[in-house]
Amino acid sequence: MNSQETSELLAALMRQEELLKQLVASINKPKLGLHNDAGNCKIYCNRHNGYMWYTLSNSEPTAVAATALTGYLRELRFEKCERRGKEVHKLLATIQAERTYILESGHDTQFAKGLLAAIASLTPQQLYSPITLQPQPGTDDSVLFCRVWVGAEFIMTSYGEESNWREISKQALAVTKAAASMVF
Numbered sequence: 001m002n003s004q005e006t007s008e009l010l011a012a013l014m015r016q017e018e019l020l021k022q023l024v025a026s027i028n029k030p031k032l033g034l035h036n037d038a039g040n041c042k043i044y045c046n047r048h049n050g051y052m053w054y055t056l057s058n059s060e061p062t063a064v065a066a067t068a069l070t071g072y073l074r075e076l077r078f079e080k081c082e083r084r085g086k087e088v089h090k091l092l093a094t095i096q097a098e099r100t101y102i103l104e105s106g107h108d109t110q111f112a113k114g115l116l117a118a119i120a121s122l123t124p125q126q127l128y129s130p131i132t133l134q135p136q137p138g139t140d141d142s143v144l145f146c147r148v149w150v151g152a153e154f155i156m157t158s159y160g161e162e163s164n165w166r167e168i169s170k171q172a173l174a175v176t177k178a179a180a181s182m183v184f
Contacts (some may be wrong), residue, residue: 039099039100040099040100040101040102041055041099041100041101041102042055042056042101042102042104043055043064043069043101043102043103043104044056044061044104044105045103045104045105045109045111045135045144045146046105046106046109046111046144047137047141047142047143047144049061051063051064052064052135052136052137052144053103053135053144067134067135068132068133068134068149069095069097069101069103069132069133069134070097070130070131070132070133071095071096071097071101071130071131072095072096072097072127072130072131073093073094073095073119073127073131073176073179074094074095074096074100074176074180075092075093075094075176075180076091076092076093076094076115076116076119076172076173076176077091077092077094077173078090078091078092078107078169079092088106089106089107089108090104090105090106090107091104091105091106091107091112091115091116092104093115093133095131095133097130103133105144105146108165109144110138110143110144110145110146111135111144111145111146112146113159113163113165113168114145114146114147114148114157115133115146115148115172116165116168116169116172117157117158117159117163117168117172118146118148118155118157119148119172119175119176120157120168120169120171120172120175121155121157122150122155122175123175124175124178124179124182125179126150127175127176127179128179129150129151130151131148131149131150132148132149132150133146133147133148133149134146134147134148134149135147
């Protein structure tokens with residue numbers, strides 16, 4: 001490769017980088033005008049109230065009618081909080097779509113395990129694309145699974161009693177953090 005080809009390649013890469021910055025900026029722009037999407041929307045992912053997932057308004061659950069959520073995974077984190085007078089551990093997944101959604105599930109539920117196992121199996125580059133999360137009821141009324149899609153590809157992962165959840169969680173957090181630091 002001669003110096004002119006190298007210069008042209010560098011110029012093309014710089015144009016591409018600028019276009020990516022513009023794309024990210026347009027994705028992160030707030031909606032203008034009147035709308036009902038201010039703030040975050042917290043979605044609880046469990047079947048305690050007879051729904052697969054729901055929001056709370058004045059402590060009253062409201063079913064989320066949509067069967068899937070598609071957006072960019074921005075963050076995974078674990079949090080200690082108090083629910084029903086007990087300290088519990090939750091997995092929180094932040095999804096950026098037309099607004100910010102925070103999905104909350106118990107840290108050791110099937111929903112959390114399915115989400116963590118799927119994200120741990122991905123590369124940071126795969127998280128540049130939107131992912132789709134779909135709650136899937138189990139045969140037991142208390143079980144809720146999480147199906148994960150990247151584009152049209154269903155991310156099939158397997159796990160069991162012998163799975164090392166500490167390592168799977170670390171890997172999922174690392175993939176998410178690497179994707180966020182590289183582009184966003």
